[in-house]
Amino acid sequence: MMKNNAKLGAVFSVLGILTGLLFFYLIVVLYNPSIDAHMAIGRADEATSVRITFAVLGWIGTATGAIWAVVFYGFLHKEKWAWFWGAVAATIQLLAGFFPMIPAMDGNLPPSTMVVFILGAILWFGMLFIGGVKKNIIILAFVAGLAYVLTFIDGVAPISKYTTSHNNPFWNGMYVMSQQVSWWGAAAWAIFIFALLKKKSWAIPVGIFAGVMSMIAGYPLGINNALYEVHRFSMFLPAPLLSTGLVIYLLLPGTRKMTERWIAAD
Template sequence: MEKKNLWGGIFASVAALIGLIGHFVLFFQWYVAGMSAESAEPGCEILLKFLHPGLANVGILAAVFFAVSAYGFFTSKSWALLLSTIGIVLALLASWFINVPFMAAGLPPIYFTLFVPYLLFYFLMLKWIGGVSWARVLLALGSGMAYIFCFMNGVSSTSRIVTVGAPLFVLVVGLHWFAMIGWAVFTVGVVIKPKSWLIPLGLVSGMIELFVGFPLAFETGLQLGRFSLFSLAPISCLILVVLLIWPNIFQRLTCLAKK
Protein backbone atom coordinates (compact mmCIF):
# COMPACT_ATOMS: atom_id res chain seq x y z
CA MET A 1 0.00 0.00 0.00
CA GLU A 2 1.31 3.42 -0.94
CA LYS A 3 1.92 5.88 1.87
CA LYS A 4 -0.61 8.36 0.47
CA ASN A 5 -3.30 5.69 0.34
CA LEU A 6 -2.57 4.82 3.95
CA TRP A 7 -2.85 8.44 5.04
CA GLY A 8 -5.90 8.93 2.84
CA GLY A 9 -7.60 6.03 4.58
CA ILE A 10 -6.69 7.43 7.99
CA PHE A 11 -7.96 10.92 7.12
CA ALA A 12 -11.19 9.55 5.66
CA SER A 13 -11.73 7.36 8.73
CA VAL A 14 -11.24 10.32 11.05
CA ALA A 15 -13.62 12.42 8.95
CA ALA A 16 -16.23 9.66 9.11
CA LEU A 17 -15.96 9.49 12.90
CA ILE A 18 -16.14 13.27 13.22
CA GLY A 19 -19.32 13.36 11.16
CA LEU A 20 -21.00 10.38 12.77
CA ILE A 21 -20.24 11.20 16.39
CA GLY A 22 -20.34 14.98 15.97
CA HIS A 23 -23.76 15.18 14.36
CA PHE A 24 -25.36 12.77 16.82
CA VAL A 25 -23.91 14.56 19.84
CA LEU A 26 -24.61 18.11 18.66
CA PHE A 27 -28.10 17.29 17.45
CA PHE A 28 -29.24 15.74 20.71
CA GLN A 29 -27.69 18.56 22.73
CA TRP A 30 -29.02 21.48 20.68
CA TYR A 31 -32.14 20.44 18.75
CA VAL A 32 -34.66 21.23 21.50
CA ALA A 33 -32.70 24.30 22.60
CA GLY A 34 -32.78 25.63 19.05
CA MET A 35 -36.52 25.27 18.65
CA SER A 36 -37.29 26.87 22.01
CA ALA A 37 -34.87 29.81 21.78
CA GLU A 38 -36.76 32.94 22.90
CA SER A 39 -34.70 35.31 20.76
CA ALA A 40 -35.42 33.48 17.51
CA GLU A 41 -36.24 35.77 14.61
CA PRO A 42 -39.30 35.04 12.47
CA GLY A 43 -38.61 31.93 10.43
CA CYS A 44 -35.71 30.72 12.59
CA GLU A 45 -37.92 28.26 14.42
CA ILE A 46 -38.84 26.68 11.08
CA LEU A 47 -35.21 26.32 10.07
CA LEU A 48 -34.17 24.95 13.44
CA LYS A 49 -37.08 22.52 13.58
CA PHE A 50 -36.91 21.08 10.07
CA LEU A 51 -33.60 22.13 8.53
CA HIS A 52 -31.51 21.11 11.52
CA PRO A 53 -32.36 17.39 11.29
CA GLY A 54 -32.19 17.58 7.51
CA LEU A 55 -28.64 18.90 7.54
CA ALA A 56 -27.73 16.41 10.25
CA ASN A 57 -28.84 13.71 7.82
CA VAL A 58 -26.63 15.25 5.14
CA GLY A 59 -23.71 15.26 7.59
CA ILE A 60 -24.25 11.60 8.47
CA LEU A 61 -24.51 10.77 4.76
CA ALA A 62 -21.16 12.51 4.30
CA ALA A 63 -19.74 10.29 7.05
CA VAL A 64 -20.90 7.24 5.08
CA PHE A 65 -19.08 8.50 1.99
CA PHE A 66 -15.96 9.03 4.08
CA ALA A 67 -16.18 5.53 5.55
CA VAL A 68 -16.49 3.90 2.13
CA SER A 69 -13.73 6.17 0.85
CA ALA A 70 -11.49 4.99 3.69
CA TYR A 71 -12.04 1.41 2.57
CA GLY A 72 -11.17 2.51 -0.95
CA PHE A 73 -7.92 4.11 0.14
CA PHE A 74 -6.88 1.14 2.27
CA THR A 75 -7.49 -1.18 -0.69
CA SER A 76 -5.96 1.23 -3.25
CA LYS A 77 -9.15 1.80 -5.23
CA SER A 78 -9.25 4.52 -7.88
CA TRP A 79 -12.62 5.84 -6.70
CA ALA A 80 -11.52 6.61 -3.15
CA LEU A 81 -10.70 10.28 -3.78
CA LEU A 82 -13.99 10.80 -5.62
CA LEU A 83 -16.00 9.57 -2.64
CA SER A 84 -13.97 11.70 -0.25
CA THR A 85 -14.59 14.74 -2.44
CA ILE A 86 -18.33 14.09 -2.48
CA GLY A 87 -18.20 13.57 1.27
CA ILE A 88 -16.43 16.86 1.92
CA VAL A 89 -18.85 18.76 -0.34
CA LEU A 90 -21.74 17.38 1.72
CA ALA A 91 -19.97 17.77 5.07
CA LEU A 92 -19.07 21.43 4.59
CA LEU A 93 -22.65 22.27 3.66
CA ALA A 94 -24.08 20.38 6.64
CA SER A 95 -21.69 21.95 9.14
CA TRP A 96 -21.75 25.55 7.89
CA PHE A 97 -25.23 26.79 7.09
CA ILE A 98 -27.00 25.58 10.22
CA ASN A 99 -24.86 28.02 12.21
CA VAL A 100 -26.71 30.93 10.58
CA PRO A 101 -30.15 30.29 12.16
CA PHE A 102 -28.42 29.34 15.41
CA MET A 103 -26.73 32.74 15.58
CA ALA A 104 -29.94 34.49 14.50
CA ALA A 105 -31.65 32.79 17.44
CA GLY A 106 -29.01 34.04 19.86
CA LEU A 107 -27.35 30.64 20.19
CA PRO A 108 -23.67 29.77 19.71
CA PRO A 109 -22.61 28.56 16.23
CA ILE A 110 -21.74 25.14 17.60
CA TYR A 111 -21.48 23.41 14.23
CA PHE A 112 -18.31 25.32 13.43
CA THR A 113 -16.66 22.69 15.63
CA LEU A 114 -17.30 20.33 12.70
CA PHE A 115 -16.81 22.84 9.89
CA VAL A 116 -13.25 23.85 10.82
CA PRO A 117 -11.85 20.28 10.90
CA TYR A 118 -13.63 19.51 7.63
CA LEU A 119 -12.14 22.60 6.00
CA LEU A 120 -8.69 21.46 7.10
CA PHE A 121 -9.48 17.98 5.82
CA TYR A 122 -10.46 19.53 2.45
CA PHE A 123 -6.99 20.96 1.95
CA LEU A 124 -5.13 17.93 3.28
CA MET A 125 -7.10 15.41 1.26
CA LEU A 126 -7.09 17.27 -2.04
CA LYS A 127 -3.63 18.80 -2.00
CA TRP A 128 -1.54 16.24 -0.14
CA ILE A 129 -3.36 12.97 -0.79
CA GLY A 130 -4.96 13.75 -4.15
CA GLY A 131 -2.11 15.83 -5.54
CA VAL A 132 -4.57 18.41 -6.88
CA SER A 133 -2.97 21.71 -7.91
CA TRP A 134 -3.47 24.78 -5.73
CA ALA A 135 -5.29 26.51 -8.57
CA ARG A 136 -7.90 23.74 -8.76
CA VAL A 137 -8.16 23.48 -4.98
CA LEU A 138 -8.90 27.19 -4.67
CA LEU A 139 -11.23 27.25 -7.69
CA ALA A 140 -13.19 24.36 -6.20
CA LEU A 141 -13.27 26.16 -2.86
CA GLY A 142 -14.76 29.22 -4.57
CA SER A 143 -17.38 27.21 -6.44
CA GLY A 144 -18.08 25.30 -3.23
CA MET A 145 -18.80 28.59 -1.48
CA ALA A 146 -21.19 29.53 -4.28
CA TYR A 147 -22.88 26.14 -3.86
CA ILE A 148 -23.41 26.77 -0.15
CA PHE A 149 -24.60 30.34 -0.69
CA CYS A 150 -27.12 29.20 -3.34
CA PHE A 151 -28.38 26.62 -0.87
CA MET A 152 -28.66 29.36 1.73
CA ASN A 153 -30.75 31.51 -0.62
CA GLY A 154 -33.01 28.57 -1.41
CA VAL A 155 -33.61 27.78 2.24
CA SER A 156 -34.06 31.42 3.21
CA SER A 157 -36.51 31.95 0.35
CA THR A 158 -38.50 28.93 1.49
CA SER A 159 -38.57 30.32 5.02
CA ARG A 160 -39.78 33.71 3.74
CA ILE A 161 -42.52 32.00 1.73
CA VAL A 162 -43.78 30.20 4.84
CA THR A 163 -43.59 33.21 7.15
CA VAL A 164 -44.30 36.13 4.80
CA GLY A 165 -45.49 34.73 1.49
CA ALA A 166 -43.77 37.40 -0.63
CA PRO A 167 -44.44 36.74 -4.36
CA LEU A 168 -40.83 37.35 -5.42
CA PHE A 169 -39.59 34.53 -3.21
CA VAL A 170 -42.31 32.23 -4.52
CA LEU A 171 -41.28 33.01 -8.09
CA VAL A 172 -37.55 32.27 -7.79
CA VAL A 173 -37.20 29.75 -4.96
CA GLY A 174 -36.77 26.70 -7.19
CA LEU A 175 -34.01 28.25 -9.26
CA HIS A 176 -31.66 28.49 -6.29
CA TRP A 177 -31.70 24.70 -6.03
CA PHE A 178 -30.77 24.29 -9.71
CA ALA A 179 -27.85 26.67 -9.23
CA MET A 180 -26.78 24.85 -6.07
CA ILE A 181 -26.78 21.44 -7.77
CA GLY A 182 -24.87 22.85 -10.73
CA TRP A 183 -22.13 24.28 -8.52
CA ALA A 184 -21.91 21.04 -6.53
CA VAL A 185 -21.26 19.06 -9.73
CA PHE A 186 -18.85 21.74 -10.94
CA THR A 187 -16.89 21.57 -7.68
CA VAL A 188 -16.48 17.81 -7.77
CA GLY A 189 -15.60 17.92 -11.46
CA VAL A 190 -12.87 20.53 -10.98
CA VAL A 191 -11.27 18.40 -8.27
CA ILE A 192 -11.52 14.98 -9.88
CA LYS A 193 -11.19 15.51 -13.63
CA PRO A 194 -11.76 18.93 -15.22
CA LYS A 195 -13.65 18.80 -18.51
CA SER A 196 -14.67 21.48 -20.98
CA TRP A 197 -18.38 20.94 -20.23
CA LEU A 198 -17.81 22.34 -16.74
CA ILE A 199 -17.57 25.81 -18.30
CA PRO A 200 -21.17 25.96 -19.60
CA LEU A 201 -22.37 24.20 -16.45
CA GLY A 202 -20.74 26.87 -14.30
CA LEU A 203 -22.03 29.66 -16.53
CA VAL A 204 -25.61 28.39 -16.38
CA SER A 205 -25.43 27.92 -12.61
CA GLY A 206 -23.89 31.33 -12.12
CA MET A 207 -26.27 33.17 -14.42
CA ILE A 208 -29.27 31.59 -12.72
CA GLU A 209 -28.20 33.04 -9.40
CA LEU A 210 -27.30 36.39 -10.93
CA PHE A 211 -30.77 36.69 -12.46
CA VAL A 212 -32.67 35.74 -9.30
CA GLY A 213 -30.22 36.51 -6.49
CA PHE A 214 -29.60 40.20 -7.09
CA PRO A 215 -33.33 41.10 -7.13
CA LEU A 216 -33.73 39.30 -3.80
CA ALA A 217 -30.66 41.02 -2.40
CA PHE A 218 -31.94 44.42 -3.54
CA GLU A 219 -35.43 43.95 -2.11
CA THR A 220 -34.33 42.50 1.22
CA GLY A 221 -31.56 45.08 1.53
CA LEU A 222 -34.10 47.88 1.19
CA GLN A 223 -36.37 46.24 3.75
CA LEU A 224 -33.58 45.68 6.26
CA GLY A 225 -31.71 48.90 5.62
CA ARG A 226 -28.40 47.04 5.52
CA PHE A 227 -26.38 44.53 3.56
CA SER A 228 -28.49 41.47 2.82
CA LEU A 229 -27.10 37.95 3.14
CA PHE A 230 -29.02 37.18 -0.05
CA SER A 231 -26.19 39.09 -1.77
CA LEU A 232 -23.54 36.46 -1.00
CA ALA A 233 -24.69 33.97 -3.64
CA PRO A 234 -24.94 36.38 -6.60
CA ILE A 235 -21.67 38.10 -5.67
CA SER A 236 -19.78 34.81 -5.50
CA CYS A 237 -21.43 33.67 -8.73
CA LEU A 238 -20.50 36.93 -10.45
CA ILE A 239 -16.83 36.37 -9.62
CA LEU A 240 -16.98 32.81 -10.93
CA VAL A 241 -18.81 33.81 -14.11
CA VAL A 242 -16.13 36.42 -14.84
CA LEU A 243 -13.44 33.76 -14.37
CA LEU A 244 -15.25 31.38 -16.70
CA ILE A 245 -15.83 33.87 -19.52
CA TRP A 246 -12.36 35.42 -19.29
CA PRO A 247 -10.36 33.93 -22.19
CA ASN A 248 -8.40 30.81 -21.21
CA ILE A 249 -8.55 31.43 -17.44
CA PHE A 250 -10.37 28.17 -16.72
CA GLN A 251 -7.97 26.28 -18.97
CA ARG A 252 -4.97 27.74 -17.16
CA LEU A 253 -6.37 27.08 -13.70
CA THR A 254 -7.24 23.48 -14.50
CA CYS A 255 -4.46 22.75 -17.04
CA LEU A 256 -7.21 21.84 -19.49
CA ALA A 257 -6.30 21.94 -23.15
CA LYS A 258 -8.23 24.54 -25.13
CA LYS A 259 -11.19 23.09 -27.04
Protein backbone atom coordinates in the same frame (compact mmCIF):
# COMPACT_ATOMS: atom_id res chain seq x y z
CA MET B 1 4.66 13.76 0.64
CA MET B 2 0.87 13.83 0.68
CA LYS B 3 0.16 12.96 -2.95
CA ASN B 4 -1.12 9.38 -3.33
CA ASN B 5 -0.49 8.73 0.37
CA ALA B 6 -3.01 5.96 0.99
CA LYS B 7 -2.06 5.53 4.65
CA LEU B 8 -2.69 9.20 5.37
CA GLY B 9 -5.89 8.96 3.37
CA ALA B 10 -7.06 6.09 5.56
CA VAL B 11 -6.37 8.17 8.67
CA PHE B 12 -8.33 11.07 7.20
CA SER B 13 -11.14 8.65 6.37
CA VAL B 14 -11.44 7.53 9.98
CA LEU B 15 -11.55 11.18 10.99
CA GLY B 16 -14.25 11.71 8.36
CA ILE B 17 -16.34 8.86 9.74
CA LEU B 18 -16.05 10.27 13.25
CA THR B 19 -16.93 13.74 11.94
CA GLY B 20 -20.07 12.35 10.32
CA LEU B 21 -21.10 10.65 13.55
CA LEU B 22 -20.32 13.78 15.55
CA PHE B 23 -22.46 15.85 13.22
CA PHE B 24 -25.32 13.36 13.57
CA TYR B 25 -25.20 13.79 17.33
CA LEU B 26 -24.83 17.58 17.27
CA ILE B 27 -27.64 18.24 14.80
CA VAL B 28 -29.99 16.02 16.83
CA VAL B 29 -29.09 17.88 20.03
CA LEU B 30 -29.38 21.29 18.36
CA TYR B 31 -32.59 20.71 16.38
CA ASN B 32 -35.39 21.33 18.88
CA PRO B 33 -33.57 23.89 21.07
CA SER B 34 -32.93 26.00 17.95
CA ILE B 35 -36.60 25.88 17.03
CA ASP B 36 -37.67 26.67 20.60
CA ALA B 37 -35.20 29.55 20.87
CA HIS B 38 -36.63 31.27 17.81
CA MET B 39 -40.20 30.64 18.92
CA ALA B 40 -39.36 32.19 22.29
CA ILE B 41 -38.34 35.49 20.69
CA GLY B 42 -41.40 35.58 18.46
CA ARG B 43 -39.69 34.44 15.27
CA ALA B 44 -41.91 31.57 14.23
CA ASP B 45 -40.85 32.23 10.64
CA GLU B 46 -37.22 31.51 11.43
CA ALA B 47 -38.24 28.50 13.49
CA THR B 48 -39.91 27.15 10.36
CA SER B 49 -36.75 27.59 8.30
CA VAL B 50 -34.72 25.85 11.01
CA ARG B 51 -37.21 22.99 11.15
CA ILE B 52 -36.82 22.34 7.42
CA THR B 53 -33.18 23.23 6.82
CA PHE B 54 -31.73 21.38 9.79
CA ALA B 55 -33.56 18.25 8.69
CA VAL B 56 -32.18 18.47 5.15
CA LEU B 57 -28.65 19.11 6.37
CA GLY B 58 -29.03 16.38 8.97
CA TRP B 59 -29.88 13.81 6.32
CA ILE B 60 -27.08 14.63 3.91
CA GLY B 61 -24.55 15.49 6.62
CA THR B 62 -25.05 12.19 8.40
CA ALA B 63 -24.72 10.31 5.12
CA THR B 64 -21.16 11.59 4.83
CA GLY B 65 -20.10 9.20 7.56
CA ALA B 66 -21.15 6.32 5.32
CA ILE B 67 -19.34 7.86 2.34
CA TRP B 68 -16.19 8.12 4.42
CA ALA B 69 -16.50 4.42 5.28
CA VAL B 70 -16.40 3.65 1.55
CA VAL B 71 -13.45 6.02 1.16
CA PHE B 72 -11.65 4.20 3.98
CA TYR B 73 -12.10 0.94 2.07
CA GLY B 74 -10.78 2.64 -1.04
CA PHE B 75 -7.63 3.88 0.64
CA LEU B 76 -6.99 0.49 2.24
CA HIS B 77 -6.97 -1.02 -1.25
CA LYS B 78 -5.17 1.98 -2.78
CA GLU B 79 -8.04 2.74 -5.12
CA LYS B 80 -7.54 5.81 -7.30
CA TRP B 81 -11.09 7.03 -6.69
CA ALA B 82 -10.80 7.20 -2.91
CA TRP B 83 -9.53 10.77 -2.59
CA PHE B 84 -12.27 12.13 -4.86
CA TRP B 85 -15.11 10.62 -2.86
CA GLY B 86 -13.43 11.88 0.28
CA ALA B 87 -13.55 15.35 -1.25
CA VAL B 88 -17.26 14.85 -1.99
CA ALA B 89 -17.96 13.89 1.62
CA ALA B 90 -15.90 16.80 2.96
CA THR B 91 -17.70 19.25 0.66
CA ILE B 92 -21.02 18.20 2.17
CA GLN B 93 -19.62 18.35 5.69
CA LEU B 94 -18.45 21.92 5.14
CA LEU B 95 -21.99 23.04 4.40
CA ALA B 96 -23.56 20.86 7.08
CA GLY B 97 -21.16 22.21 9.67
CA PHE B 98 -21.34 25.86 8.65
CA PHE B 99 -24.98 26.79 8.26
CA PRO B 100 -26.37 25.53 11.60
CA MET B 101 -24.03 27.93 13.38
CA ILE B 102 -26.02 30.91 12.08
CA PRO B 103 -29.47 30.13 13.56
CA ALA B 104 -27.79 28.74 16.68
CA MET B 105 -26.06 32.04 17.36
CA ASP B 106 -29.23 33.96 16.48
CA GLY B 107 -30.97 31.96 19.20
CA ASN B 108 -28.14 32.53 21.71
CA LEU B 109 -27.10 28.89 21.49
CA PRO B 110 -23.51 27.66 21.13
CA PRO B 111 -22.44 27.17 17.49
CA SER B 112 -21.53 23.58 18.23
CA THR B 113 -21.31 22.46 14.60
CA MET B 114 -18.30 24.73 14.09
CA VAL B 115 -16.08 21.77 14.90
CA VAL B 116 -17.66 19.86 12.00
CA PHE B 117 -16.98 22.78 9.68
CA ILE B 118 -13.34 22.99 10.77
CA LEU B 119 -12.81 19.25 10.44
CA GLY B 120 -14.55 19.32 7.07
CA ALA B 121 -12.14 22.00 5.86
CA ILE B 122 -9.13 19.97 7.01
CA LEU B 123 -10.49 16.88 5.30
CA TRP B 124 -11.31 18.77 2.10
CA PHE B 125 -7.83 20.20 1.67
CA GLY B 126 -6.33 16.89 2.75
CA MET B 127 -8.16 14.98 0.03
CA LEU B 128 -7.16 17.49 -2.63
CA PHE B 129 -3.50 17.31 -1.63
CA ILE B 130 -3.60 13.51 -1.63
CA GLY B 131 -5.24 13.63 -5.04
CA GLY B 132 -2.45 15.82 -6.38
CA VAL B 133 -4.79 18.64 -7.39
CA LYS B 134 -2.95 21.66 -8.79
CA LYS B 135 -2.85 24.89 -6.79
CA ASN B 136 -4.84 26.97 -9.30
CA ILE B 137 -7.55 24.30 -9.45
CA ILE B 138 -7.72 24.21 -5.64
CA ILE B 139 -8.16 27.99 -5.56
CA LEU B 140 -10.95 27.89 -8.15
CA ALA B 141 -12.66 25.02 -6.34
CA PHE B 142 -12.36 26.89 -3.03
CA VAL B 143 -13.95 30.07 -4.41
CA ALA B 144 -16.69 27.99 -6.01
CA GLY B 145 -17.15 26.38 -2.60
CA LEU B 146 -17.82 29.80 -1.10
CA ALA B 147 -20.46 30.39 -3.77
CA TYR B 148 -21.93 26.95 -2.99
CA VAL B 149 -22.37 27.76 0.70
CA LEU B 150 -23.62 31.32 0.15
CA THR B 151 -26.10 30.23 -2.51
CA PHE B 152 -27.47 27.57 -0.18
CA ILE B 153 -27.96 30.23 2.50
CA ASP B 154 -29.88 32.38 0.01
CA GLY B 155 -32.24 29.44 -0.35
CA VAL B 156 -32.93 29.36 3.38
CA ALA B 157 -34.18 32.94 3.75
CA PRO B 158 -37.21 32.50 1.44
CA ILE B 159 -38.53 29.72 3.69
CA SER B 160 -39.03 32.12 6.59
CA LYS B 161 -39.98 35.06 4.38
CA TYR B 162 -42.71 33.03 2.70
CA THR B 163 -44.49 32.60 6.04
CA THR B 164 -44.57 36.36 6.69
CA SER B 165 -45.42 37.68 3.22
CA HIS B 166 -48.95 36.45 2.56
CA ASN B 167 -50.15 40.05 2.38
CA ASN B 168 -47.83 40.61 -0.59
CA PRO B 169 -48.78 38.13 -3.32
CA PHE B 170 -45.91 39.02 -5.64
CA TRP B 171 -43.10 38.56 -3.14
CA ASN B 172 -44.81 35.60 -1.54
CA GLY B 173 -44.73 33.93 -4.95
CA MET B 174 -41.16 35.09 -5.50
CA TYR B 175 -40.01 33.43 -2.29
CA VAL B 176 -41.66 30.16 -3.27
CA MET B 177 -40.06 30.11 -6.70
CA SER B 178 -36.61 31.39 -5.75
CA GLN B 179 -36.09 29.07 -2.80
CA GLN B 180 -35.41 25.93 -4.81
CA VAL B 181 -33.65 27.90 -7.55
CA SER B 182 -31.03 28.85 -4.96
CA TRP B 183 -30.70 25.31 -3.68
CA TRP B 184 -30.42 23.93 -7.21
CA GLY B 185 -27.77 26.56 -7.82
CA ALA B 186 -25.91 25.47 -4.69
CA ALA B 187 -26.11 21.84 -5.80
CA ALA B 188 -24.82 22.85 -9.23
CA TRP B 189 -21.84 24.62 -7.65
CA ALA B 190 -21.05 21.41 -5.77
CA ILE B 191 -21.30 19.43 -9.02
CA PHE B 192 -19.01 21.96 -10.69
CA ILE B 193 -16.40 21.40 -7.99
CA PHE B 194 -16.67 17.63 -8.37
CA ALA B 195 -16.47 17.83 -12.18
CA LEU B 196 -13.47 20.14 -11.95
CA LEU B 197 -11.65 17.76 -9.62
CA LYS B 198 -12.49 14.80 -11.86
CA LYS B 199 -11.17 16.64 -14.93
CA LYS B 200 -14.49 16.63 -16.75
CA SER B 201 -14.73 18.73 -19.90
CA TRP B 202 -18.25 19.83 -18.95
CA ALA B 203 -17.19 21.44 -15.67
CA ILE B 204 -17.25 25.01 -17.01
CA PRO B 205 -20.79 24.77 -18.48
CA VAL B 206 -22.04 23.43 -15.15
CA GLY B 207 -20.33 26.30 -13.36
CA ILE B 208 -21.98 28.83 -15.65
CA PHE B 209 -25.35 27.20 -14.96
CA ALA B 210 -24.70 27.30 -11.20
CA GLY B 211 -23.69 30.93 -11.28
CA VAL B 212 -26.68 32.07 -13.30
CA MET B 213 -29.06 30.14 -11.04
CA SER B 214 -27.55 31.89 -8.03
CA MET B 215 -27.89 35.25 -9.77
CA ILE B 216 -31.51 34.67 -10.82
CA ALA B 217 -32.56 33.83 -7.28
CA GLY B 218 -30.16 36.00 -5.32
CA TYR B 219 -30.35 39.42 -6.94
CA PRO B 220 -34.11 39.97 -6.52
CA LEU B 221 -33.94 38.75 -2.93
CA GLY B 222 -30.88 40.82 -2.07
CA ILE B 223 -31.91 44.03 -3.82
CA ASN B 224 -35.40 43.98 -2.32
CA ASN B 225 -33.94 43.28 1.11
CA ALA B 226 -31.38 46.09 0.79
CA LEU B 227 -33.72 48.77 -0.57
CA TYR B 228 -36.98 48.07 1.22
CA GLU B 229 -36.23 46.02 4.34
CA VAL B 230 -32.86 46.62 5.99
CA HIS B 231 -31.85 49.82 4.09
CA ARG B 232 -28.21 48.74 3.91
CA PHE B 233 -26.09 46.19 2.10
CA SER B 234 -27.98 42.92 2.12
CA MET B 235 -26.32 39.74 3.31
CA PHE B 236 -28.22 37.98 0.52
CA LEU B 237 -26.11 39.75 -2.13
CA PRO B 238 -22.70 38.06 -1.64
CA ALA B 239 -23.93 34.85 -3.30
CA PRO B 240 -25.07 36.41 -6.59
CA LEU B 241 -22.17 38.88 -6.61
CA LEU B 242 -19.60 36.13 -6.15
CA SER B 243 -21.42 33.98 -8.68
CA THR B 244 -21.35 36.84 -11.18
CA GLY B 245 -17.60 37.13 -10.76
CA LEU B 246 -17.16 33.39 -11.17
CA VAL B 247 -19.31 33.27 -14.31
CA ILE B 248 -17.23 36.06 -15.85
CA TYR B 249 -14.06 34.21 -14.89
CA LEU B 250 -15.33 30.94 -16.33
CA LEU B 251 -16.13 32.66 -19.62
CA LEU B 252 -12.55 33.90 -20.03
CA PRO B 253 -10.40 32.08 -22.62
CA GLY B 254 -7.62 31.72 -20.07
CA THR B 255 -9.87 29.77 -17.73
CA ARG B 256 -10.75 27.32 -20.48
CA LYS B 257 -7.07 26.85 -21.27
CA MET B 258 -6.29 26.30 -17.59
CA THR B 259 -8.93 23.60 -17.26
CA GLU B 260 -7.82 21.98 -20.52
CA ARG B 261 -4.26 21.76 -19.20
CA TRP B 262 -5.59 20.26 -15.96
CA ILE B 263 -7.67 17.71 -17.87
CA ALA B 264 -4.70 16.77 -20.04
CA ALA B 265 -2.33 16.39 -17.07
CA ASP B 266 -1.49 12.91 -15.81
